[in-house]
Amino acid sequence: MVSNLESEVTISRQRLNSLERNLSSMRSTLAENNRASVRLRELERNAEASRTTYETYLERYKQIDDQEDLAEADARILSRATVPGSPSFPKTSLNLAIGLILGGMMGALVVIIIESLNSQISTGEDIEANFKVPFLGNFPQIAGSGRKNPGDYLVKNPMSSYAEALRNLRASLMFADLDSSVKTVAITSSQPDEGKSTLTFGLGRMSAMSGSKTLIVDGDFRRRQLSVNSVGGAPQHGFLEYLFGECSIEEAIIKDEKTDLHILPLTIDRHTPRDVFGSKVFDDMLASLQQQYDLIIFDTGPILLMAETRVLTGKVDQTVVVARWLKTNRAALKETLSILTDFGAKITGIALNRVDKNKYHRQGYGHSGYKSD
Numbered sequence: 001m002v003s004n005l006e007s008e009v010t011i012s013r014q015r016l017n018s019l020e021r022n023l024s025s026m027r028s029t030l031a032e033n034n035r036a037s038v039r040l041r042e043l044e045r046n047a048e049a050s051r052t053t054y055e056t057y058l059e060r061y062k063q064i065d066d067q068e069d070l071a072e073a074d075a076r077i078l079s080r081a082t083v084p085g086s087p088s089f090p091k092t093s094l095n096l097a098i099g100l101i102l103g104g105m106m107g108a109l110v111v112i113i114i115e116s117l118n119s120q121i122s123t124g125e126d127i128e129a130n131f132k133v134p135f136l137g138n139f140p141q142i143a144g145s146g147r148k149n150p151g152d153y154l155v156k157n158p159m160s161s162y163a164e165a166l167r168n169l170r171a172s173l174m175f176a177d178l179d180s181s182v183k184t185v186a187i188t189s190s191q192p193d194e195g196k197s198t199l200t201f202g203l204g205r206m207s208a209m210s211g212s213k214t215l216i217v218d219g220d221f222r223r224r225q226l227s228v229n230s231v232g233g234a235p236q237h238g239f240l241e242y243l244f245g246e247c248s249i250e251e252a253i254i255k256d257e258k259t260d261l262h263i264l265p266l267t268i269d270r271h272t273p274r275d276v277f278g279s280k281v282f283d284d285m286l287a288s289l290q291q292q293y294d295l296i297i298f299d300t301g302p303i304l305l306m307a308e309t310r311v312l313t314g315k316v317d318q319t320v321v322v323a324r325w326l327k328t329n330r331a332a333l334k335e336t337l338s339i340l341t342d343f344g345a346k347i348t349g350i351a352l353n354r355v356d357k358n359k360y361h362r363q364g365y366g367h368s369g370y371k372s373d
Contacts, residue, residue, distance in 0.1 A: 121328045127350050130330060131337055134349030136172050136320065139165045139199060141354040151201045151230065155258050158209065161357070166206040169320070169351060173295075176318050176348045183290050184316040185348075186219075188300045188309055188340075190332040194324040195353040197225035200299040208261035212294040215253070217264040219277070219298045219312060226299040227265035230256070238267045243281050249288075262293070277312040286315065303336050313345035320348050325355040 121127060124135035140161050146153030154163050173182050187203070189196040197220065204216035217239060218226040227235065231254055237247040242264070254263045276282055289296055298316065300309040313319045319340060323333055333350070340347055 119330045120326050121323045121330065121333065121352065122326055124352065127323070127352070131334065131350065133321075133337065133347055134172070136349040136351040137165045137168045138325070138355040138360070139169075139195070139351060139353045140357045141325075149229075150198050151205055152258075154202050154205055155209075162202070163206065166202050167210075169203060170207055170210065173318055173320070173348055177346070180317075182317045183294065184286065184296045184298070184318075186298045186300050186309075186313050186316045186319045186345075187322060188303045188313065188319060188336075189322040189324075190304050190328060190336040191302050192223065192305070194302075194322050194328060196322040197223075197229065197299050199320075199322055199351065199353060200226055200297055201230050204261050204263075204297050205256065205259045207295050207297075208256070208259040213262075213292070214295045214297065215262040215264060215289060215293045216297045216299065218266045219309070220301040220306075221266065221271070221276070221308070222301055222306065224266045224268070226263075227267075230263055231265045234268050235265045236267070238265045238270065240266065240270045240272055240276070243276060243279075243285060244272075249285075275308060275311065277308050277315065283315070303339055304332060310339055310343045313340055314343040317346065318348040319345045321350045322353050323350050325352050325360075327354075 124138070127133065127135045141147070142150050142153050142162055146157070150162065153160070154166065157163060173185055176182055185203075187196050187200045200216055204214050207214040216226065216230075218224060219239070220226065227238070235252075235254060237252045239252065241247045242249055242252040252264055254265060255261070256263060286296075298312060300306070300312055303309045303313070321333070321336060321340070337347065
């Protein structure tokens, strides 16, 4: 039995070895088949790509062949076309004429619209036609270094157009009322920055240079531009201090050494809520000063912004309204004149300030042939 079992074991081992050899052979065959399968798929892809390329070339060839058949002309030339010397359309001369006519009409329409919408003061004719008050002249804008200090420019250039405009203004004031002499004048404007303080100082200097004993009073309690620009320093006493009895009139008045003009300034730090121009003290002061001076000029605040200016204009002999060229609005100026009329002010007229002479002449206004600085 042992021998039989040993024989069976030996046979089984031989079968096992045979099976292992067969398995190894089959594995080798499977690996070979896998490699062959990969190569087959690669060759199939290459073949498919080649087939696609071939079909594309073939289709393109057929298209080209068809186009060559269609390119054969079935028409014949009867005559050669000539090159024209000018365009047949559009008609340049006709279009140019139409364009000029339409352009002129549009330009005229634009000018009319701009003029109708323009609400700024530009000429003396505009002032007299719209407001029915005298036009007191154009006051040119000074160019160069004189622009910073028009008062000094006036002294250095007494024959300039700026000086001549001030002479005309002074003459208009002197003859504004033929029945009585004009001794007190208020210079006002509708809005700030229209040049009333500069004009007041220039008119005062011109009056003093003409031989009249002149006093200018700074009555603009908000901005005090006349005191700042003309006094040259911080005065210790001024208009308000004199009214309140804190100093004498001699202590409050400052003398302009260049023209012998007297200035009653406002100190920098002094303010008051009182109605200065409506007080009896002011009336007494005004009556006293009229006995001492030939002409008293008040620089006031903008009448549309300061109520006290309206009171003063009703007490002085004449009132001059300053309008800035191409800036002052007609509606504002109309309201200013209405207020002055309501308060019983005697309106001398309107002075057009800061006029650019070059632009003014280019617009066809003025007399550019009479040259002056």
